[in-house]
Amino acid sequence: MSAYSVVKGFFRHRIIQPVLNLLKQGMTPQKLAVTVALGTMVGIVPALGVTTVMGTAIAARFRLNIAATVLISYLVQPLQLLLIIPFVRLGVFMFGLKELRLSLEEMVAMFKNDWLEALDSLWKANLAAVSAWALIAMPIGGVLYLLLLPIFKKFLPSPVQA
Template sequence: MSLFGITVSFLKRRIIQPVANLLKQGMTPHKLAVTVAMGTVVGVVPAIGITTVMGTALAARFRLNIAATVLISYLMQPLQIILIIPFARLGIFIFGLQELRFSLNEITAMFKEDWLNALNLIWKANLAAVASWALLAVPVGFVLYLLVLPLLIRFMPKQVQA
């Protein structure tokens, strides 16, 4: 089997089929749109390791499909890693913190010079990243909901929309 065939098989088995199964569980377009928006927003929180707990808690609170919310947040993990530094830079800018260089050489030099100060700077940058994410989470989630809902209404099977 070719690499393309293996990739297509993997995507069908791990992404397309689970999402299709979620659509068959009787979720309304509104609930699924909220689930997609919330899973996406939670999935890009710039704090590695809390997406499962946060997604589960929010899905339970709003009576959404927990498995769907967590699945979507897991699918967002590559984007989460890509967005950590932009969120940190935005938070540093918003809160007027000391600029932090993000290259490996500069971080290594900071740790060699004063490791406690380096940890302090990285901790503050991480908090600033989470704060900037929190400022953007609700508006971005709302926009995602508004973008996804018409698509789901149009393309979901009619019997599921009842």
């Protein structure tokens, strides 16, 4: 068995099949587009460890499929890691905070110099990053919804209404 077939089987059984199963649950194209857009935006929030709780709460509030929302947020989490630093930089710029050096050596030096000040700086930078995310999440989520809706309308059958 080749490495390619192992990876292909993993993606088929762990990612593609669960997504296809969710699509077969009778969600309308509109609800699916909202679920994917919401899961994507929750999945890139620049605060590690809050996506599951946040996605569950928002999906429950808007009566969306919680499992689908959380699955989508998990699938986009690599983007979360890629976007944390740009969100921090945008938040620092938006709120006029002291520029934060994010290299490992500079962060270690910050903690060696004054660990309380380092924690304070990182806390403020994280809050600024979440604020920057919050400002752009709604417009980007809306655009994502508008892009996905025609695709889902074309490829998903509309559920039969009783």
